[in-house]
Amino acid sequence: MSIISRSRRIPLVGGLLATGAAAVLLLTTVLAVPASAHGSVVDPASRNYGCWQRWGSDFQNPNMATQDPMCWQAWQDNPNAMWNWNGLFREGVAGNHQGAIPNGQLCSGGRTENGRYRSLDTPGAWRTTNVANNFRVRFFDQASHGADYIRVYVTKQGFNALSSPLRWEDLELAGQIGNTPASQWTPTTGGVQIDIPTNAPGRTGRHIVYTIWQASHTDQSYYLCSDVNFGGSNPTTPPTTPPTTPPTTPPTTPPGGSAGCTATYRSTGQWSGGFQGEVQVTAGSTAIKGWTVTWTFPSGQQITSSWNATVTSSGSTVTARNAGYNGALAAGGTTSFGFTGSTTGTPAAPTPTCTATA
Structure with a gap:
């Protein structure tokens, strides 16, 4: 990002033009841009x-x-x-x-x-x-x-x-x-x-x-x-044409019944030898007090750092447990946690499962 100084006279609040003062001010602001x-x-x-x-x-x-x-x-x-x-x-x-x-x-x-x-x-x-x-x-x-x-x-x-x-x-x-x-x-x-x-x-x-x-x-x-x-959520644009065909299968009940939770993974970054991912946890139809998410990585992938959850690994199995501040979720409430990892090849997306504490 760069700061562009305009080569024009600057109107002061009282409506007067002070060319000399403006020049000093512009010089000051240019010099104020940090060198590093x-x-x-x-x-x-x-x-x-x-x-x-x-x-x-x-x-x-x-x-x-x-x-x-x-x-x-x-x-x-x-x-x-x-x-x-x-x-x-x-x-x-x-x-x-x-x-x-x-x-x-x-x-x-x-x-x-x-x-x-x-x-x-x-x-x-x-x-x-x-x-x-x-x-x-x-x-x-x-x-x-x-x-x-x-x-x-x-x-x-x-x-x-x-x-x-x-x-x-x-x-x-x-x-x-x-x-x-x-x-x-x-x-x-x-x-x-x-x-x-x-x-x-x-x-x-x-x-x-x-x-x-x-x-x-x-x-x-x-x-x-x-x-x-x-209180303002980010609104989404509704489809211009409503679906005409109902779903062929009913929605599944998340593990643990009405007090359960689901987990969804998405990739948020990838580079040579490493990757970053995020998992969103969503409570079921009733409030939960805590959650645990597990998944299995393919060979060659492992966690190197994490945030918003306590993440441990045993071989290729990864377990993520809620932090103290994001375990309790209202019905339908969501939270997320993230992590970075190392990989010897192209990172594959895991399929996480979620278990809730009611």
């Missing part, structure tokens, strides 16, 4: 990435004050927080995130970079992205650092994102991945990206998604706030 790029959550967009994405080419537009007031206050406080949307990190934290970042300063990484990102801590009506309770967080790594881990937290139901500063005790872990080299991420324009499956049951309305990315190249921790609205 890093990364951020791009969907649902982190606060400063979203502000840069929407207003980077028109950041002096006074209409922002009414159309996007939280971005307006951020641009007024320090435009470099947006130009450097991919540089919100601290070094030398050694995993002690709560010790390094005080309550109320989570979105700015503890006022990192001499307070450059402090405006991101301001509570208010930040633009939100509609999500379902099961969604994915997409992280873009512009420098292909890879991750020691990425952890995704979601605020607890009842948190007031409009007026309450974010605190550690307001968060619950909702998704994570372990050590994942950049070679296992998906190549994209300007870098690599990876999706982290996230499950936040029971959430409605406005919430904050808080992502910690521990980059692999050094002890560098990134802290990103994204604003979401639960």
Whole structure:
């Protein structure tokens, strides 16, 4: 991603033209572009990435004050927080995130970079992205650092994102991945990206998604706030012509009867000697308290890392058990977990089976 500066006069809020000031501002923003790029959550967009994405080419537009007031206050406080949307990190934290970042300063990484990102801590009506309770967080790594881990937290139901500063005790872990080299991420324009499956049951309305990315190249921790609205699922387009032939066989009952579950596998990435997969677990017609998914791999395939489940292997048999936060599912509810693996040939899709604990 590149930032293009427009060679034009910039209208100031009062309607005056200050050519000299504009030139200085443009020079400042060009110099603010980081020499070595890093990364951020791009969907649902982190606060400063979203502000840069929407207003980077028109950041002096006074209409922002009414159309996007939280971005307006951020641009007024320090435009470099947006130009450097991919540089919100601290070094030398050694995993002690709560010790390094005080309550109320989570979105700015503890006022990192001499307070450059402090405006991101301001509570208010930040633009939100509609999500379902099961969604994915997409992280873009512009420098292909890879991750020691990425952890995704979601605020607890009842948190007031409009007026309450974010605190550690307001968060619950909702998704994570372990050590994942950049070679296992998906190549994209300007870098690599990876999706982290996230499950936040029971959430409605406005919430904050808080992502910690521990980059692999050094002890560098990134802290990103994204604003979401639960209750809007991603709508699908209905078929233009309804089916005219009824199914020839009735639907099957999942194992375990009405308190059962089903599991569906899909491939999410493949590279020489490795692959990445995801399994979606769906509860049956009644709620469940936990689940176990098993499958058998062909010879030459084995798990190397996993997230959102405890995954063990015995020979070619793989067993995945729910994590503490995604075992309980309402009737028809879903969650997902993922893994990476190694392979000596083309990875074959397994056929998982699911057993529920009622």
